[in-house]
Amino acid sequence: MEAISTNNTLCSFSxxxxxxxxxxxxxxxxxxxxxxxxxxxxxxxxxxxSDVAGIxxxxxxxxxxxxxxxxxLVRHPIFPNALLDKNHPSLNDxxxxxxxxxxSTAIPFGIASGIxxxxxxxxxxxxxxxxxxxxxVFLLCASLISLWEVQRKEAEEDAVSPVVNRRVILHVHxxxxxxxxxxxxxxxxxxxxxxxxxxxxxTGCEDFHAILPSTGPVVAVHWLNIGAIxxxxxxxxxxxxxxxxxxxxxxxxxxxxxxxxxxxxxVIGYLWSVWADxxxxxxxxxxxxxxxxxxxxxxxxxxxxxxxLSVTWP
Numbered sequence: 001m002e003a004i005s006t007n008n009t010l011c012s013f014s015x016x017x018x019x020x021x022x023x024x025x026x027x028x029x030x031x032x033x034x035x036x037x038x039x040x041x042x043x044x045x046x047x048x049x050s051d052v053a054g055i056x057x058x059x060x061x062x063x064x065x066x067x068x069x070x071x072x073l074v075r076h077p078i079f080p081n082a083l084l085d086k087n088h089p090s091l092n093d094x095x096x097x098x099x100x101x102x103x104s105t106a107i108p109f110g111i112a113s114g115i116x117x118x119x120x121x122x123x124x125x126x127x128x129x130x131x132x133x134x135x136x137v138f139l140l141c142a143s144l145i146s147l148w149e150v151q152r153k154e155a156e157e158d159a160v161s162p163v164v165n166r167r168v169i170l171h172v173h174x175x176x177x178x179x180x181x182x183x184x185x186x187x188x189x190x191x192x193x194x195x196x197x198x199x200x201x202x203t204g205c206e207d208f209h210a211i212l213p214s215t216g217p218v219v220a221v222h223w224l225n226i227g228a229i230x231x232x233x234x235x236x237x238x239x240x241x242x243x244x245x246x247x248x249x250x251x252x253x254x255x256x257x258x259x260x261x262x263x264x265x266x267v268i269g270y271l272w273s274v275w276a277d278x279x280x281x282x283x284x285x286x287x288x289x290x291x292x293x294x295x296x297x298x299x300x301x302x303x304x305x306x307x308x309l310s311v312t313w314p
Contacts, residue, residue, distance in 0.1 A: 011037040016044050017120035020197050030197070034204035041205035044198070046122020048278050050287040053128045056294025058275060061132065063301055064102065065268045068139045069261035071095050072146050076258050092150055094308055096166065099143040101304065103173050106136035110180035114187045120194050123202070124278050130215045131271040133184070134222040138264035140177055141229055144170060146257040149250060181226065218267060225263065228256060 011033070013019045019040075022028045033040060051057075071094070113129045121129070151166055188195075232252055239246050279286045 011040070014043065016046070016122050016198070016201075019044075020120055020194055023197065024193070030200055031204075034201070040201070044123060044201045044205065045281070046124045047282045047285045048128065048275075048287070049121070049125045050289075050291070051293065052116075052125060053132065053271075053275060054291070054294040054297070055288045056290060056296070056298040058272070060297045060301065061105075061135065062268055062272075064098075064105065064139060065135065065261065065264045067098055067304075068102065068142055069265055071098055072142055072257045072261050075146055075150070076254055092147075095143065095147060095150070096169070097304060097307060099140070099147060099169075099173065102136065102140040102143050103177070106133075106140045107176055107180065109133065109136055110177075110184060114180075114184050117184075117187050117191060120191075123198055124274075124282075126198075127215055127274060128271065128278075131218050131267055131274065134218050134225075135264045135267040135271065137177065137181065137222065138225060138260050138267065140173070141225065142257055142260035142264065144174055144177075145229075145232070145253050145260070149253045149257070218270065221263060221267070225260065232256060 013022060019028070019030075019033065023030050023033075074091075075095070110133060113133055116129065117126070147166070148170055151170060235252065236249060239249060279288060
């Protein structure tokens, strides 16, 4: 977006990050900028980022949410056993492939989000990154919990390969995702000054303020999810030595594996509403074209659906 063009030198910036640096250095007064620069709000809110939430990427995230929800549902005790063999090796392989897709999306997205947060993105982009990160954590944790239970049953029946390899996969993915969660939390804490800066701008941009949705409920749900994971882990650590394993453990795991992807679907629905509001607000500057990246993000699912067809074909 072009820099604000006025005679006032206060308005000689082209991004929120540039204005933030000038404010932190004491070169400009934010209150004066709010009063003098007519296009400040448009620049501060931004036009989104097609790399983060283009049309193809959004559809791909939605497919991931739906596939994870369906797989966790059919593995849940409420699903009739007569309709599907829940422990069929092919179904297990299909579920592990979804875990790998979730991990291959969530892990680089988490790292890229941390780097982008340090670069002080515009407000719309920040909201979308937060929502997507919460959704991806829901999906990855849902697959991990569901497959931990599958792995436990496999280990009881036959504690040889490939169970050992799968146990390693689950351990490594669990460690990486929680390490990224901790790192992103630290990044968020370190950027409190920028958060306060954006809040001051939002307060001054009254006409824009109602357009930008709050991430408060999404962040609250995210930490509720992390808290649930920690409680499940503590219960497992305390009771894992019991033989036989108390029935409360598989019941709690099954409940979480069912509710977690539903939470992700709710966040995706909320995100689509944010995306629609942003598209309406930005107008002609909004990029919703089917470019190279958007097409690739969608059709990367083709091999997985071919695999799913081979598993379910009579």
